[in-house]
Amino acid sequence: MPKALKASRARQASAAQARKVLQGHKENIQPTVQSGSGQSSSSGWVTRSQSGASESPEKVQKETLSLYKEQARVLLKENSHLRSERSGLLRKLQDAEADHLESAAHVKDLKDKNADLRQRATHAEDLKDENVDLWQWLHVLERRIQRLQRDNVKARIATRKKVAEVSSSEKDQNDSGYALPGREDALLATSQAYQAVGSLQLDLANLHEQAMNTIYTVVSEASARALDAEKALTDERNTSSFAVALYQEELCRVQYQVSAAISEAQITADNARSEAQDCIENFKCGLAASKAQGGYLTEALSASKATVYAFRKRCKRHPDVMARVVSKAVKKYVQESRIVRLKFKGVYTLAARMAARKLINFNVASEHIRDVFNTVAELLGVSIPPEDKMSRQTVRRAVLEGGVAAKLQVVFDIMQSEGFMISGDGTSHRHINYESNFIALSTPVYTTSSSSGPTGKAHRLRTLGVHSATNRKADTQVDGWKDLFSEFQEFYDCSPLSRRHQTIEMAEIARKLKGYFSNHAAYQKKTSRGMQDWKWDESLCDLGEDALLLKDVTKLVQILADANAAKIATVGGMEKWNLLSWDEQTVYKWLGEEVYAALSEEEKHKLDLYIWGGCCMHKDLNSFIGGNTRMTAWWLDNGVTPPVLLANKDNAAVLAGRSTTSDALTDTEKCALDSLTCGGVKTMDIGGAVFKNSDQKKGQGDSYAYRFGRRYPDTSNTRYHSHGDSACVTWAWLDDHIDFVLRMKECKANNTFTNMEKNLYNALQDPATLTEMACMVLYTQTVSEPYLKIVRGPGSEGLNQLDLGPFHEEVKTHIKMLIEDPDLVLAEDARPELATLDVADWAYPEAVHTIQQRASEMPYLRPVFVAFLSGALETWNRFTSEFKSGEIDKATEEDRALAWMPATNDHNEGALGSLPALPPKQAQCRAAFLQFTSDTFMDKMLVHEDFDFIRREACKLESRGLEKQHRQAQVDHEHMLEDPRRRKEAEKRRKLAEKAEKLAGILEVHRQLDGNQDMPKKSHLKNKAEKVAVLKHVVRHYLAKYPKSDGKWLEDMGIGIETDENSDADMYGTDGSDNEDEGDE
Structure with a gap:
C-alpha cells in the first residue's frame, strides 16, 4: 500500500475519533430545557473542580461564562484561520486538479492512477466539513451560554423572593424529600424545585390575600357590628341594661372568630414556610450535583482543548502535508504518464497493432518496429516498458x-x-x-x-x-x-x-x-x-x-x-x-x-x-507495335534501302568481310544474316543498354545523367511507351548523343568502339534508322502521349472503361486525319493544338522541332510516317472491337455503372x-x-x-502453412507433368535398345560373312588420317567383293574414290588442297 494512502487513512481515522469526542461533549453539556407555568429553567454548569465549591454559585457561573466566551472567541478566531488555510489548500488542490486535467491525451488510461490523489482531496473535504461543524457547534455553545446566564439570573431572583416569603411565613410545612440518584435526577429535582418554588409563591400570595381579605372582612363586620352594638347599646343603655349583656356576648364571639382566622393564617404561613425550606434544600442538593457535574465538564473541556490544540497543530501542518501529498501525487502521475503501455492485460492494444501495420506500410522492416517505437517515445519524452516491446513475430x-x-x-x-x-x-x-x-x-x-x-x-x-x-x-x-x-x-x-x-x-x-x-x-x-x-x-x-x-x-x-x-x-x-x-x-x-x-x-x-473490357495501355502498346510492323515492312515492299543492320558480337564476327548477297554466303552466314535486326526500335534497345543498363556495373548510367541532367528512358524493362520516350530524348539532343558516343570511344585506352557502341553510332547516322526514330517520335507526341495522359493521368482515377467508346472513335478519327494530312506534324509551322490528340503542346517540343528542321535529310519520312499511322489505325480497329456493336454498346448508363471498370x-x-x-x-x-x-x-x-x-x-x-501447401502443390503438378514424359521417354529408350540389339546382331553376321573382322574400332583410331586410311581400305574391300556396283552409289553421293592406293596422299594431302573436298564432305 502506498505511503500516501496510509497517511490519508490515518487522518480519516483521527478525524472520525475527534468527531466522536466532540459529539460526546455535546451530549454531556446539552442543557435540559422544560417549559412550565411560563418559566424556563436550566441546570447550571461550572468549569472548576470540587475544590472551588466553597465559592458562591453566582461568581462561579459568571467566571465560567466569561471563560467560555473567551474560549469561544479563541475557537472562532482559530476556526477563521483554519478556514483561510483550508481555502488556500482548496485553491492548491484546484490548481493540482487543473494541472491534472491539462496533462494531455492520457487521461483515460490514468484514471485509476489518480484515485489516490482523489482520496486525499476527499479527506480535505472531510476536514472542511469537520471545521464547519466545529464552528457551528461553538456558535450553539455561545447561544446556550447566554441563555443559561439569563436563566440563572431569573432563577436567583425567583429563589431570593421565595426564600424571603418562606422566612416571613409562620405556618408549618409538611416534610417532603427528593432523591438524587444521579446527574439526570439532580437536574430533574432542581427543575421540580424551581417549579415548587414558583407554585409556593403563587399559593403564598393567594393565602396572604385570602387572609387579609378575611381579616378585613371580619374587622369590617366587627366594626360594623360594634358600631351597631354601640348604637344599640347606646339605645339600650338608655332603655335597658339587657343590651349591655348582648353587646358583650357579641363582642366575644367576634373576637373568637378573629382569633380563629389569625390561627388559620398562621398555620397556612407555616406550611408555606416548610415547603419553601424543602425547596431550598432540594435546590442546594441539585446545586451540589451540578457542581459535581461541572467537574466532569471541566475534564471534558480540557480534553476538548487538547483535541482543539491537536486539530490546530494538524491544520497548521496541513498545508505542508497537503503540499507533500500533492507533490508526491503529481510526481507519481508524471512518472506514470511518461510510461506508455502497449499492452492491456497481457495483450497488445488495438492502437499498437494499428501503428505496427501502418509502419509496415511505410516500408519499415518488421524487426525495426520496436526501434521506431522507442525512438518516437524518446522524442516525446516517454518510455516503453521492456515487456511491452513488440517482437518481429508479433x-x-x-x-x-x-x-x-x-x-x-x-x-x-x-x-x-x-x-x-x-x-x-x-x-x-x-x-x-x-x-x-x-x-x-x-x-x-x-x-x-x-x-x-x-x-x-x-x-x-x-x-x-x-x-x-x-x-x-x-x-x-x-x-x-x-x-x-x-x-x-x-x-x-x-x-x-x-x-x-x-x-x-x-x-x-x-x-x-x-x-x-x-x-x-x-x-x-x-x-x-x-x-x-x-x-x-x-x-x-x-x-x-x-x-x-x-x-x-x-x-x-x-x-x-x-x-x-x-x-x-x-x-x-x-x-x-x-x-x-x-x-x-x-x-x-x-x-x-x-x-x-x-x-x-x-x-x-x-x-x-x-x-469484358480490355486495358487501354495495352491498346496503345499494341497499336505502337502494329505501326512499327507496318513501318519495317514498308522498306521491302517499296524496294528502298532499309535501315542499317545491327549485328550482335557473334554475328558480326561471322559476317565480317562478307557481302549481303545471299548467293555468296554459307549456311552459317545465311543464318546469322537472317537473325539480324535493324530499325528504330532496335536502336532504342541498344541506346537503353548503353545509356541506362539494368546492370549498374555496365553502361554509362551516371555519366549520361551528369552530361544531360536526366536519366535515359528505361528500355531494358517492360514499360509503356519507353521506346517512344527514348526516341524523343535521342532526337531532342541528337548531335549531343552522337558526340557522347564518340567521347566514350576517345576515353578508352585503345580508342575503339565496342560492337554495341559501334552499332549505336552507325544507327544514329543512318538516314533510314533516323526516319523510323522520327516516326516513333511523331506518333508518340501526337497520339500515344496524349492518349496515356487522358486514360491514366491525374484525374483519371474514377474513369470508367465502358464510357470510353466515343473517345476511342476520336482517337481513330485523329489518326485518319494525320494520314490524310501529315503536314499537320511535319510542316515547320505545324501547330501542336491541331496535331495532338489532347489539343495541347508537345511533350518534347525540342524533338519535334529538330525533326521538322531536318526533314530534308530524310526523303522517305512522309510515306514511312503514313505507313506507321496506317498500321496503328488497323491495330486500333482490332483492339477496340468490344465497343462497337458489342455488349458495351448495348449497355445502358446504369449497366455501365454496375459493371464499372478502370481504364487501365x-x-x-x-x-x-x-x-x-x-x-x-x-x-x-x-x-x-x-x-x-x-x-x-x-x-x-x-x-x-x-x-x-x-x-x-x-x-x-x-x-x-499456406505457402508450404502452395509450394507442394507446384511440386505435385510438376511431377504430374513429368510422369507421362518419363513414361514416354522410357518407352522410346526401350524401343531404341531393342532396335540396337537387333541391328547389332545383323552387323555381326554381316562382318562374319564379309570377312573383314580385323577392322579396328573407332575408339582405337587416334586422328583423322588413320580414320581416312581405314575408310579407304573398307571401300576398296567392298569394291573388290562387289565389283558389279562400280561405286556408282558413292558417286551419286558426291564422293570420289580412287582405287589406286598411291593416290591416297593426293586425295587426302596435308598441303591444304583438300579444303574444298572437305567442305563438300
Whole structure:
C-alpha cells in the first residue's frame, strides 16, 4: 500500500475519533430545557473542580461564562484561520486538479492512477466539513451560554423572593424529600424545585390575600357590628341594661372568630414556610450535583482543548502535508504518464497493432518496429516498458490481422454493392507462375470524421492478393477464382459481422458479377468466358432452387422425378447419366432454365449483364507495335534501302568481310544474316543498354545523367511507351548523343568502339534508322502521349472503361486525319493544338522541332510516317472491337455503372511487378490493408468480438502453412507433368535398345560373312588420317567383293574414290588442297 494512502487513512481515522469526542461533549453539556407555568429553567454548569465549591454559585457561573466566551472567541478566531488555510489548500488542490486535467491525451488510461490523489482531496473535504461543524457547534455553545446566564439570573431572583416569603411565613410545612440518584435526577429535582418554588409563591400570595381579605372582612363586620352594638347599646343603655349583656356576648364571639382566622393564617404561613425550606434544600442538593457535574465538564473541556490544540497543530501542518501529498501525487502521475503501455492485460492494444501495420506500410522492416517505437517515445519524452516491446513475430501477426480485416471488408462491400467487376493478370517469377486478382465495385466510404458508419459510396479497386498458380491456363484461373470466392464466402459466414448483418451465398456473388477486365491476351479472354459460364450456371441453379422452395412437397417429388427421367432420356440412358457430374445431373439448372424463360426481357438483361473490357495501355502498346510492323515492312515492299543492320558480337564476327548477297554466303552466314535486326526500335534497345543498363556495373548510367541532367528512358524493362520516350530524348539532343558516343570511344585506352557502341553510332547516322526514330517520335507526341495522359493521368482515377467508346472513335478519327494530312506534324509551322490528340503542346517540343528542321535529310519520312499511322489505325480497329456493336454498346448508363471498370490494368501490372521477397501472404495482407483503408473500416464497423475473431483467424492463417501447401502443390503438378514424359521417354529408350540389339546382331553376321573382322574400332583410331586410311581400305574391300556396283552409289553421293592406293596422299594431302573436298564432305 502506498505511503500516501496510509497517511490519508490515518487522518480519516483521527478525524472520525475527534468527531466522536466532540459529539460526546455535546451530549454531556446539552442543557435540559422544560417549559412550565411560563418559566424556563436550566441546570447550571461550572468549569472548576470540587475544590472551588466553597465559592458562591453566582461568581462561579459568571467566571465560567466569561471563560467560555473567551474560549469561544479563541475557537472562532482559530476556526477563521483554519478556514483561510483550508481555502488556500482548496485553491492548491484546484490548481493540482487543473494541472491534472491539462496533462494531455492520457487521461483515460490514468484514471485509476489518480484515485489516490482523489482520496486525499476527499479527506480535505472531510476536514472542511469537520471545521464547519466545529464552528457551528461553538456558535450553539455561545447561544446556550447566554441563555443559561439569563436563566440563572431569573432563577436567583425567583429563589431570593421565595426564600424571603418562606422566612416571613409562620405556618408549618409538611416534610417532603427528593432523591438524587444521579446527574439526570439532580437536574430533574432542581427543575421540580424551581417549579415548587414558583407554585409556593403563587399559593403564598393567594393565602396572604385570602387572609387579609378575611381579616378585613371580619374587622369590617366587627366594626360594623360594634358600631351597631354601640348604637344599640347606646339605645339600650338608655332603655335597658339587657343590651349591655348582648353587646358583650357579641363582642366575644367576634373576637373568637378573629382569633380563629389569625390561627388559620398562621398555620397556612407555616406550611408555606416548610415547603419553601424543602425547596431550598432540594435546590442546594441539585446545586451540589451540578457542581459535581461541572467537574466532569471541566475534564471534558480540557480534553476538548487538547483535541482543539491537536486539530490546530494538524491544520497548521496541513498545508505542508497537503503540499507533500500533492507533490508526491503529481510526481507519481508524471512518472506514470511518461510510461506508455502497449499492452492491456497481457495483450497488445488495438492502437499498437494499428501503428505496427501502418509502419509496415511505410516500408519499415518488421524487426525495426520496436526501434521506431522507442525512438518516437524518446522524442516525446516517454518510455516503453521492456515487456511491452513488440517482437518481429508479433508484427507479422498484426500484418496478417490487417489482411484478415481487409478480407472481411471486401465481402461486406460485395454485400453492400449491387454489382462488381473482377480483373486479373499473370506473370512468372523464378519459374513460378503468379496470378494477381482485383475486384472493382462501389464501396462505402469510411472517414474518421464521421461518428459511425459510412458517409457515402465511391468506385474503388480492391486487391484480392497475388497467388501462385500451377500454370497459366484459363481453366486453372477460373478454378482459382471459384476457390477464392468460396474461401471468402465461408470466411465471412463464420464471422460475428455476418451474424449482426446477414450471410452471403455463392449464387449471390455470381449474380452480382457484372464483368471481367484484363489485357488482350487470348487466355485472359478465355478466362472471362469461363467466369461468364460460371455466373450463368450459378444463376440458373439459384433460380431453380428458389422455384423448388416455392412448390408443394408432393408436386416437388413429381417434378424431380419427371425432370430426372427427361434428362436421363436426353443423355441416352442410365449408363451415360451415371457418367455425368453432379452439376450436370442436378435438376436446379433444368428448373432454372424454365424460370429464366418466364422472366421479362428487363429481368433477363439484368441477369445476363456481363461485359469484358480490355486495358487501354495495352491498346496503345499494341497499336505502337502494329505501326512499327507496318513501318519495317514498308522498306521491302517499296524496294528502298532499309535501315542499317545491327549485328550482335557473334554475328558480326561471322559476317565480317562478307557481302549481303545471299548467293555468296554459307549456311552459317545465311543464318546469322537472317537473325539480324535493324530499325528504330532496335536502336532504342541498344541506346537503353548503353545509356541506362539494368546492370549498374555496365553502361554509362551516371555519366549520361551528369552530361544531360536526366536519366535515359528505361528500355531494358517492360514499360509503356519507353521506346517512344527514348526516341524523343535521342532526337531532342541528337548531335549531343552522337558526340557522347564518340567521347566514350576517345576515353578508352585503345580508342575503339565496342560492337554495341559501334552499332549505336552507325544507327544514329543512318538516314533510314533516323526516319523510323522520327516516326516513333511523331506518333508518340501526337497520339500515344496524349492518349496515356487522358486514360491514366491525374484525374483519371474514377474513369470508367465502358464510357470510353466515343473517345476511342476520336482517337481513330485523329489518326485518319494525320494520314490524310501529315503536314499537320511535319510542316515547320505545324501547330501542336491541331496535331495532338489532347489539343495541347508537345511533350518534347525540342524533338519535334529538330525533326521538322531536318526533314530534308530524310526523303522517305512522309510515306514511312503514313505507313506507321496506317498500321496503328488497323491495330486500333482490332483492339477496340468490344465497343462497337458489342455488349458495351448495348449497355445502358446504369449497366455501365454496375459493371464499372478502370481504364487501365495498371493495378494488376503493378501488383505483379512489385512482387517482393516477402512471403506472398504477408505481401498480400500489407497491400490489402493499405489499399482498403481497413483502419477506418475497423474503427466504424467492428466491435470487440470482431477483433477477437480477426486475431483467431490470423493465428490459424499463420499456423496453416499456406505457402508450404502452395509450394507442394507446384511440386505435385510438376511431377504430374513429368510422369507421362518419363513414361514416354522410357518407352522410346526401350524401343531404341531393342532396335540396337537387333541391328547389332545383323552387323555381326554381316562382318562374319564379309570377312573383314580385323577392322579396328573407332575408339582405337587416334586422328583423322588413320580414320581416312581405314575408310579407304573398307571401300576398296567392298569394291573388290562387289565389283558389279562400280561405286556408282558413292558417286551419286558426291564422293570420289580412287582405287589406286598411291593416290591416297593426293586425295587426302596435308598441303591444304583438300579444303574444298572437305567442305563438300
